[in-house]
Each structure stands twice: as C-alpha cells, then as structure tokens.
Amino acid sequence: MRRPSLLLAAALMMATTASSWAQDATEGVPNVKQPEQQNVQAQMRDTWQAIKQFSVEQKDQALAALSQAMTALDEDIDHARANIDENWQDMSQEARLQKQEALADMKDKREDLGEEYQQLKAASADNWEVAKARFGGAWEKTKDAWAELTAPQPKAAD
Secondary structure (H helix, E strand, O other), X not given: OOHHHHHHHHHHHXXXXXXXXXXXXXXXEEEEEEEOHHHHHHHHHHHHHHHOOOOHHHHHHXXXXXXXXXXXXXXXXXXXXXXXXXXXXXXOHHHHHHHHXXXXXXXXXXXHHHHHHHHHHHOOOOOHHHXXXXXXXXXXXXXXXXXXXXXXXXXXXX
C-alpha cells in the first residue's frame, strides 16, 4: 500500500516546514515576523487531513508525525511570544491586552492538544477513531488560537 506511506511523507514534510511559516513584518506590528495566515492555516489543515487517514495499524507513524508537528508549533509559539515581547512598547494598550489574551488562549489550547495527544497515544484498536477525532477537534481549536495569536495588531498612537 503506497498511499499511507505517501500520506506520512506529506505529513512529515508539512511538520518540518513549520519554521518556514514566518514572513516579513506585517502592517501594524513593526518588525514582528508574523506567519502568513493562509499558509499556516493550509499547513495545519493539510497536516491533519493526512494524519486522519491513518489507521490504527499506522498509529506509530501518525504519532511520530504529530509529535514533530507539535514540536514545530511549540517553536513557533515561542517565536511569536518573543516577537510580541520585543515589540511591546510599539503596541497600543488594546493590542497588548489582545496579545496577552491570545497568548493565554494559545497556551490553554496547546495544553489541551497535548492531553488529546496522550489519549491518542494510549488508544487501542477499539477507540482509535474516536481518539483521532478528539485530537482533530483539539487540533482545529489550536489552529484557531494560532490565527488569533498571529493576527496583526494596530500600532500604538504616537
């Protein structure tokens, strides 16, 4: 069966390209590298689309690909946090509050994703599909939190 190995290759390729999601500064947040929204959304969607095709027999491959994707996401979250900190003085009070809330939400969603990953890891043949669906729901919520975190904010008034 070639299709599952092609899906795994695609998922691993997408997971390893997460660090390439950053682009030049976006308007409203000077000198902050913001991931290109449509690219990030497509990368996350495509990763999940590939992984959800995996059967329980391919569990180890799916877990390895997801682990890589989550590690890349953690790195991206750290970069986003550092960029926000670096540009804190250039943000309006409202933008600061929005970024703080978005960071807190991202942290919560990432924690939930980790918990669902552990459930997926522990899943048996009997509950693989249910665990995979639950992980997929957490993945989507994390993707939405990422979009909110990386949304451009207006500059502080001079």
